[in-house]
Amino acid sequence: MTLTPNALCFGDGLPGAGAPCHVVLSADGLRLIPPEGSPLVEESIAFSALSVAAGGLDHDHLVLSWTSGTLPRTLYLKDPALIVAFRRTAPPELTDSLERAAEHVRRARHNHRWLWGSAAGMVVGLGLLIWFGSDLIVDWAVARIPIEWEQKLGEAVYQDALSKDTVLKEGAAVGAVLEMTQRLTDKIPHNPYKFQVSVVQSPVVNAFALPGGYVVVYTGLMKKAESGEEVAGVLSHELNHVLQRHGLERMVKMLGLAAVVSIVVGDQQGLIGLAKELGLNLVTLKFGREQETEADVTGIRLLSDARIAPDGMIGFFERLSEKDKARVELFSTHPMSAARADRLKAELAALPKRSPEPFTFDWKTVQESLAKAEPGK
Numbered sequence: 001m002t003l004t005p006n007a008l009c010f011g012d013g014l015p016g017a018g019a020p021c022h023v024v025l026s027a028d029g030l031r032l033i034p035p036e037g038s039p040l041v042e043e044s045i046a047f048s049a050l051s052v053a054a055g056g057l058d059h060d061h062l063v064l065s066w067t068s069g070t071l072p073r074t075l076y077l078k079d080p081a082l083i084v085a086f087r088r089t090a091p092p093e094l095t096d097s098l099e100r101a102a103e104h105v106r107r108a109r110h111n112h113r114w115l116w117g118s119a120a121g122m123v124v125g126l127g128l129l130i131w132f133g134s135d136l137i138v139d140w141a142v143a144r145i146p147i148e149w150e151q152k153l154g155e156a157v158y159q160d161a162l163s164k165d166t167v168l169k170e171g172a173a174v175g176a177v178l179e180m181t182q183r184l185t186d187k188i189p190h191n192p193y194k195f196q197v198s199v200v201q202s203p204v205v206n207a208f209a210l211p212g213g214y215v216v217v218y219t220g221l222m223k224k225a226e227s228g229e230e231v232a233g234v235l236s237h238e239l240n241h242v243l244q245r246h247g248l249e250r251m252v253k254m255l256g257l258a259a260v261v262s263i264v265v266g267d268q269q270g271l272i273g274l275a276k277e278l279g280l281n282l283v284t285l286k287f288g289r290e291q292e293t294e295a296d297v298t299g300i301r302l303l304s305d306a307r308i309a310p311d312g313m314i315g316f317f318e319r320l321s322e323k324d325k326a327r328v329e330l331f332s333t334h335p336m337s338a339a340r341a342d343r344l345k346a347e348l349a350a351l352p353k354r355s356p357e358p359f360t361f362d363w364k365t366v367q368e369s370l371a372k373a374e375p376g377k
């Protein structure tokens with residue numbers, strides 16, 4: 001009969017990984033029965049010859065030591081039933097060291113709990129840092145979001161947002177916006193996005209950009225503009241919100257730790273679900289002041305690179321904020337302050353002087369087509 005090994009024996013002349021053997025307990029000691037072909041010899045060891053300690057990585061093994069002839073031997077018991085049986089059978093002179101072993105185990109367990117407690121504390125600390133706005137952690141997490149995730153997220157929100165709107169498919173306004181987009185995106189180095197810009201028929205004076213490169217311009221905004229350059233200014237600002245991943249930064253900041261965890265473990269659906277659950281509306285998402293400044297500055301540089309007169313952007317914002325501030329939705333997400341105008345003008349002054357190249361469309365014709373499509377408004 002072959003007995004299943006329930007212990008490992010270590011010592012001189014034995015394999016480094018230990019020699020498996022079977023241990024049987026009796027009233028005065030234990031019997032060590034090696035399997036066939038083992039370098040171990042079968043022997044009986046009296047309790048009085050043994051010393052006991054706790055061992056193993058979790059300190060949940062019993063380690064028995066004795067001298068077999070002249071050879072020191074160590075036996076590792078891992079089977080909990082065998083350990084319990086050993087403790088019951090062992091004589092009082094071994095109990096002390098057994099109790100010390102048990103105490104060792106308790107202390108080790110306590111240390112483990114403390115370690116896990118510290119790890120949990122660190123996670124909570126990380127969460128708090130995010131809540132208190134450590135942009136470093138937000139940046140770190142956002143940099144780990146793959147472009148494909150961003151596109152899926154943006155596309156879902158985009159289709160949802162436009163489901164009740166009239167999206168213009170053709171005509172002078174669509175042609176003009178496509179030309180502006182082409183001129184601008186041609187000048188973006190290493191552009192990972194495939195920008196999709198839609199013209200939506202609506203009196204709303206607004207434009208917005210979603211993660212992944214989905215941009216919406218309302219005809220209401222185009223009607224207020226006195227030139228294609230003014231619309232291109234807003235468009236350039238919006239494209240730069242996408243390029244700087246401002247929407248994602250905002251999203252991760254608002255969703256907090258749960259978003260970071262989803263990103264780190266690669267749970268794309270979790271991230272999108274989280275955003276939906278919290279009713280996070282990316283369309284009306286308000287960017288931070290720093291993000292607006294960044295989009296302004298990089299936006300005006302992109303206009304200059306694309307040879308589109310960059311002062312149109314400033315003029316448009318200033319005129320709208322003076323004339324119809326209350327009715328311009330764009331200003332609910334993009335408040336126009338004197339400081340913002342000054343910052344834009346300073347950036348414009350610092351840009352290399354480039355002669356602008358006009359668009360191929362006639363802005364008057366574009367506006368007439370919009371008036372025809374939406375008469376009386």
Ligand SMILES: [Zn+2]
Nearest residue numbers: 287292295334
């Ligand atoms: Zn903006």
